[in-house]
Amino acid sequence: MHGDDIKILLVEDSASDADLLRESLQQASKARFEFVHVDHLNDAITRLRNQKFDVALADLSLPDSKGADTYRRLRAAAPHLPIVVLTGNDDENLGVEAVRETVQDYLVKGHADGRQIVRSIRYAIERKQTEEALRAAREELELRVRWRTADLHKANKLLRAEMAKREKLQAQLLSTTEREQKRIGEDLHDGLCQLLTGARFHNAMLGQQLRTTQPDCARETDAIETLLKDAVENARDLSYGLNPLAPDARGLMTALQQLADRMQTANGPRCTCNIPQPVGISDHAVASQLYRIAQEAVQNALKHAGAKKITIELKRRNGGVTLSVADDGVGMKRTGARPRGMGLSNMSRRARLIGGTLEIKNADGGGIAVTCRLPVAEK
Ligand SMILES: Nc1ncnc2c1ncn2[C@@H]1O[C@H](COP(=O)(O)OP(=O)(O)OP(=O)(O)O)[C@@H](O)[C@H]1O
Ligand SMILES: [Mg+2]
Known part of the structure; x- marks a missing residue:
């Protein structure tokens, strides 16, 4: 469409109807209408392949096509062209249906004067332009959503990879820490404790020698003995805390029992360990992680639960092993706040690690x- 020039493809098999339409249009408007007139749908489709039009006016009853088929084939041949269909008096419903489906407007032949036809053509062109702009905007939006989704997928994938990496590192840290603690515990036991025991022995010998000759100095050796004894016990406790499991398969059972015993205080909760049948675990790393889980759960029950009773249980179940720590305290409060402690997440990590x-x-x-x-x- 150049300025007020409108190029029309007129598909009409009645020559007199075509002439009438042409005349009424020229009389009704100052716009210049350029017509290409064909009387068969197939001719119209051929023209559409080779020429550009601003609008098509199409009779629905043609020698080679009738009714809805006409506007559907026309639309398929020119998806972006504004179309106004011309219907007879008795098939106005078809016009309504055509507008609902795909065309921009319809006119009942013989009922519209030139001005109405011009208005309908202009309206059809504008409506199609708006539809096209809307379609383009929708496509653009869909494209953006697709890009955004792809970006999100990518970011999500990266995030997952990052999380997996962190999870692996944290798991490594746990097992390295466990090994390191075990080593320091063993060094304390086999090194420092032995040295202190040696010192006690020499001190006792010295005390014996001094008891008859210099009883005052002998009393000093008694004081030294008390200090050395405490030091050995402290070092043993430290060593035990760092390496609580004996290296044999029954180590976990013993350590869990000792954990329960140690928690037993005059005013504290009653802590029991229940192991109905022996559960031997010879993999020391597995046994250590299970023990640390029990230890954290018991600590949590003491710190947060206000429990009267804590029960540690180790069982064989369905071919596997189940370790549980239950308390009868206040239960987990749902504050919605992100927990700040490390205990719960470390327990999960330890479980996954094994x-x-x-x-x-x-x-x-x-x-x-x-x-x-x-x-x-x-x-
Ligand atoms: N047995 C329990 N009874 C009631 N609340 C619990 C119990 N165990 C954990 N919680 C709640 O879950 C929270 C998180 O526990 P978590 O072990 O992760 O951290 P923490 O014990 O506070 O600190 P950390 O273990 O790092 O020393 C606790 O602060 C507590 O509110
Ligand atoms: Mg905790």
């Missing part, structure tokens, strides 16, 4: 039950 799962849930009778399940137990 191929197990960790479940923390409020127990039926109040309190918390922490359960670590290992799928395959050793023989």
Whole structure:
């Protein structure tokens, strides 16, 4: 369309109707209408392939096409062209249907004067332009959404990879720390404790010698003995805390029992360890992680639960091993705030590190039950 020039493809098999339409248009408007007139749909389609038009006016009853088929084929041939269909008096409904489906307007032949036809043509052109602009905007939006989604997927993937890397590093840190603690514990036990024991022996000998000749100095050796004894016990406790498990398969059972015993105080909660059948775990790394899980769960029960009873349980179940620590305290409070401690996440990490799962849930009778399940137990 150049200025007021409108190029029309007129598809009409009645020559007189075509002439009438042409005349009424020229009379009704100052615009210059350029017509290409064809009387078969196939001719119209051929023209559309080779020429550009501003609008098509199409009779629906043609020698080679009738009714809805006409406007559908026309639309398929020119998806972006404004179309106004011309219907007879008795098939106005078809015009309404055509507008609902795809064309921009319809005119009932013989009922519209030149001005109405011009208005309809202009309206069809504008409507199609708006539709096209809307379609372009929608496509652009869809494209952006697709890009954005792709970006998000990419970012998500990177984030997951980063999280997996961190998870792996944290797991490595846990097992390295565990090994290092074990080594320091052993060094304390086999090095410092032995040295202190040696010093006690020499001090005792010296005390014996001095007792008859210099009883005052002998009393000093008694004081030294008391200090050395405390030092040995302290070092042993430290060594035990760093390396609580004996290296044999029964180490975990003994350590869990000792953990429960140590928690037993006059005013504190009653802490028991229940191991109905022996559970031997010869992989020291696995046993250590299970022990640390139990230790953290017991510490949490003491610190946060206000429990009267804490029960540690180690069982064989469904071919695997289940370790649980349950208390009868206040249960987990749902504050919505992100927990600041490390204990719960470390327990989960330790469980995953040894191929197990960790479940923390409020127990039926109040309190918390922490359960670590290992799928395959050793023989
Ligand atoms: N047995 C429990 N009973 C009630 N609340 C608990 C229990 N265990 C954990 N919680 C709640 O979960 C929170 C997180 O526990 P977590 O062990 O991760 O951290 P923490 O014990 O506060 O600190 P950390 O373990 O790092 O010393 C606790 O602050 C507490 O509110
Ligand atoms: Mg904790």
